Amino acid sequence: MLKPDIPFKHQHAAHCESGVMAQLLSHYGLPLSEAMAFGLSGALMFAYIPFVKLGGMPLIAYRRLPKAIIKGLQKNLGIKMELTTFSRPDLGTAALDRLLGKGQIVGLQSSVFWLPYFPEDMRFHFNAHNLIVYAKAGDEYLISDPVFENPVRCLSKDLEKARFVKGMLAPKGLLYYPVALPEEIDFNLIIPKIIKKTARAMLKTPVPIAGVRAIYALAKTIGRLETKDRRYARLFLGHVVRMQEEIGTGGAGFRFIYASFLQEAGDLLDDQSLKDSSLMMTSVGDQWREFALMIAKSIRRKKRQEIDFCGLQKKLESIAVAETQVYRKFTSS
Amino acid sequence: MPQDEVSTLTDTRKAIYAVGCDGRYEIVPSSGWEAEAEATLQAVDELARRAVEAYDRVAAGAAAPLYFHMFDRRMDIDLLSQASGIGRWRLKRHLKAEVFAKLPPKTVARYAEALGLKVDELKRLPAVRPDRA
Numbered sequence: 001m002l003k004p005d006i007p008f009k010h011q012h013a014a015h016c017e018s019g020v021m022a023q024l025l026s027h028y029g030l031p032l033s034e035a036m037a038f039g040l041s042g043a044l045m046f047a048y049i050p051f052v053k054l055g056g057m058p059l060i061a062y063r064r065l066p067k068a069i070i071k072g073l074q075k076n077l078g079i080k081m082e083l084t085t086f087s088r089p090d091l092g093t094a095a096l097d098r099l100l101g102k103g104q105i106v107g108l109q110s111s112v113f114w115l116p117y118f119p120e121d122m123r124f125h126f127n128a129h130n131l132i133v134y135a136k137a138g139d140e141y142l143i144s145d146p147v148f149e150n151p152v153r154c155l156s157k158d159l160e161k162a163r164f165v166k167g168m169l170a171p172k173g174l175l176y177y178p179v180a181l182p183e184e185i186d187f188n189l190i191i192p193k194i195i196k197k198t199a200r201a202m203l204k205t206p207v208p209i210a211g212v213r214a215i216y217a218l219a220k221t222i223g224r225l226e227t228k229d230r231r232y233a234r235l236f237l238g239h240v241v242r243m244q245e246e247i248g249t250g251g252a253g254f255r256f257i258y259a260s261f262l263q264e265a266g267d268l269l270d271d272q273s274l275k276d277s278s279l280m281m282t283s284v285g286d287q288w289r290e291f292a293l294m295i296a297k298s299i300r301r302k303k304r305q306e307i308d309f310c311g312l313q314k315k316l317e318s319i320a321v322a323e324t325q326v327y328r329k330f331t332s333s
Numbered sequence: 334m335p336q337d338e339v340s341t342l343t344d345t346r347k348a349i350y351a352v353g354c355d356g357r358y359e360i361v362p363s364s365g366w367e368a369e370a371e372a373t374l375q376a377v378d379e380l381a382r383r384a385v386e387a388y389d390r391v392a393a394g395a396a397a398p399l400y401f402h403m404f405d406r407r408m409d410i411d412l413l414s415q416a417s418g419i420g421r422w423r424l425k426r427h428l429k430a431e432v433f434a435k436l437p438p439k440t441v442a443r444y445a446e447a448l449g450l451k452v453d454e455l456k457r458l459p460a461v462r463p464d465r466a
Contacts, residue, residue, distance in 0.1 A: 012348045121341035167415030241372035256350035260358035296368035
């Protein structure tokens, strides 16, 4: 068991899983920014899977599957994590309390909908939200939820409900924490390797449901919405933006975090080419934001504009071109 | 760097990666972005619309209160089926008022648990029709 000798400190982050991992590792002795945690996990992705539906809408993701950041970091950095799930809620609660009693901080998977501290308008049924519990006071858990500016509190019965909902991506009470950290990490060696691998995964996918090809596929689908029912088209477009902005990062679907990672990596390795690619990635992120803004204007409840499906398709295709250029830079070097 | 003070976030702020004047990335708390709020409100409105529609159907006697509570908890048949572990086909039948009335308490309790409601709450329609302007 790792024994931190520093008091726990809450950190505000853009995304839950990378935020939790950065905090857990930093607390236990491996200082890591959120951007580094995200980049080093190799979890950057794009996926558009029309046949997997969430609330009637296709799966669109700007990162790999939940838990990919935890597992990617474990593999790429040589960290050993303890991940435990439970067959019964009471067992999960008992295990959490035991760990807290020993002074551990613990990462948890939970459902956003059942966490009362979330604003009403953000409570959707998303079961793979990550947070840290750092203490218990009476019947309340003290929670460091990285997407919140300040620590929050949650009643024991509410957290238990949120940890044990059933359904897609059911958390099954998952709790996790690092148990062993590597003595030394050779960033000079691993950073270029991870970046190259991430880029290759974006460029060379066998089927057009992942990587850059999936961005083209989504663009084509959006172009074809022209022929569909307008209400459905608006909901579809809103869904694209929501996946891009909300259940990801408060930016451009993880592209800004990745640019921040490239910048930090460039400084660490003193590598100008990485710093240049960070600028390219920032421009990609800006374009995703422009795309979101185009959509927002066409779905606006008041003063609604005509939807320019063709324009949206072209915009998305130009994003795919821009992303391809960044990834090519990595695979060719 | 958007600071649009959107209503969806209430008084919380979210962290956003932004490039400062020195070209360095930093994490900045943001009160939200209008484009994102638009998409969120669209989704929330759609969920609310379904709940109100369901309320009227149940009030008219065309479906069991379960039908309303499912949508009121921002679920649909797929989600409730997964959350309760009751198959879609069976669940669809249970949404009928006359079928629901005859369900064994054990089955009703599973729905109540999945929806986070007390059994007596699940069995009736709230007095006030939910509405969202």
